[in-house]
Amino acid sequence: MDSASRHSPRIAYSFPAHTFDLRRVKPESCFDADDGAAMAIHLDGRWDKFFKNLRNLGLVMVTASRGPISMASAWEKPVFQSYPGTDEWICLETGSEIRPAAFGGAMAVVENVGDQQVASFQFFDRHGEGCLKILVTNWSDHEAYEDLVSRHASGRRTLDFGQKSEARTEMPSPAQGNVRNLWNGLSRSLPDSAFPGLEGVSRLSALEMAGQDLAWRLPRRVVRQALQNMTLAQVPLGGAVRNEAVFLPTGFYPTHWGDCRCGTTFFGEASQLTLRGCVHRGQAWATRFQVGSEEALCIEFYNAHRDFCGGIGLRSEAGPWQREQWKDLLKGGLD
Known part of the structure; x- marks a missing residue:
């Protein structure tokens, strides 16, 4: 809830x-x-x-x-x-x-x-x-x-707090075998722009090398349609946003959606999610993990600089038929 x-x-x-x-x-x-x-x-x-x-x-x-x-x-x-x-x-x-x-x-x-x-x-x-x-x-x-x-x-209008983030040096594209060997470990860690276990490798570079059975890029229309269908079915969603200063997780039952000047917002009772694709270009990827005996599919978002921005998937309360519907919608992005 x-x-x-x-x-x-x-x-x-x-x-x-x-x-x-x-x-x-x-x-x-x-x-x-x-x-x-x-x-x-x-x-x-x-x-x-x-x-x-x-x-x-x-x-x-x-x-x-x-x-x-x-x-x-x-x-x-x-x-x-x-x-x-x-x-x-x-x-x-x-x-x-x-x-x-x-x-x-x-x-x-x-x-x-x-x-x-x-x-x-x-x-x-x-x-x-x-x-x-x-x-x-x-x-x-x-x-x-x-x-x-x-x-x-x-009274000061210019403040100088904190430390500037360190520039990230991107390594050459990782070997597919190395990515796949470490893949299931991703489901046990909080997502970040770096790919854990491969120093200097970004998460997005790893997704690009993982193979389409594990990760594939989603058109924006597929992301929007998937979330709209889940809202109509009243499916419990969970996700998080990560930026340089904040990691904000949330879980909610979306009840309706509406368009705004920056994109589309999906509303829950005390939470909401906005797809800001109208003014912020980036990428969306589907990722597939094996969690115990269950297959889990999530959507991950990246900005124009290839930084991890956030992700969303189904909460554990979702029923089997809801999970199948979610999988069918995201796998449709492969067509």
């Missing part, structure tokens, strides 16, 4: 005009953004304190994106702890991971959309790309939002 589904019937994140006023919270740090359609305040970069107090907001809607895909999921009072031996934090309840060193900056933002307002915290990576957005919902504590803004407001 969707996380936070007990908050039915609806999680909303837009509010009547004048609900929020950043000028009231910290007037000396406030500035116009988005050609005057929003007000914003830069945050000071004390991420350990910020995320420690994030749970005070209650239920928030979190979105992460990269390349041709974005996902959103509800977090309720999230608690993050450091992951031993890394610079990452993990939320044990949701499985989400954050790498604060990859943040280039963040802002508290109140957007005006018609006669409504949307309040959020927006994070950017070292390249200035949006990587994480935390939205205030109707189940959030509005005073806690303003308190966090007040505590972490900064």
Whole structure:
């Protein structure tokens, strides 16, 4: 089920005009953004304190994106702890991971959309790309939002946090035999742009060499049709987005979909998935793994730079006929 589904019937994140006023919270740090359609305040970069107090907001809607895909999921009072031996934090309840060193900056933002307002915290990576957005919902504590803004407001418009990501040196295409020998190990690891077990080899290069019985490229129309069919059949889906700063997993029952200016969004009760192919070119691949006695097929997404962006598949709750339908739809991409 969707996380936070007990908050039915609806999680909303837009509010009547004048609900929020950043000028009231910290007037000396406030500035116009988005050609005057929003007000914003830069945050000071004390991420350990910020995320420690994030749970005070209650239920928030979190979105992460990269390349041709974005996902959103509800977090309720999230608690993050450091992951031993890394610079990452993990939320044990949701499985989400954050790498604060990859943040280039963040802002508290109140957007005006018609006669409504949307309040959020927006994070950017070292390249200035949006990587994480935390939205205030109707189940959030509005005073806690303003308190966090007040505590972490900064008058600086240019922030310098974290370390730049290291340039990846791509090795020559791997041998097919090496890829196939390591293939089933992929199902036991969190996906990344690197192919585990072959130093310097990207995941996408490995997919290209694996052979069409294990991995094949999918046309966008096949991806869209597969997700639409699963939505009509009310099939439980699970997936994740990974960018330089965030790993955001989510699981949900999609109930409907709709087109927007950047693509197509599939909505669940407290989660959603957007195919952003209209404005972000990339690739989609089907991957096939043997998990015990079951065959598992997933869709993986890559951006124009060949970086892994996210993936989606069926959750364990899916029934046998639903799995067969999913396989038939994805294998149709081979035709």
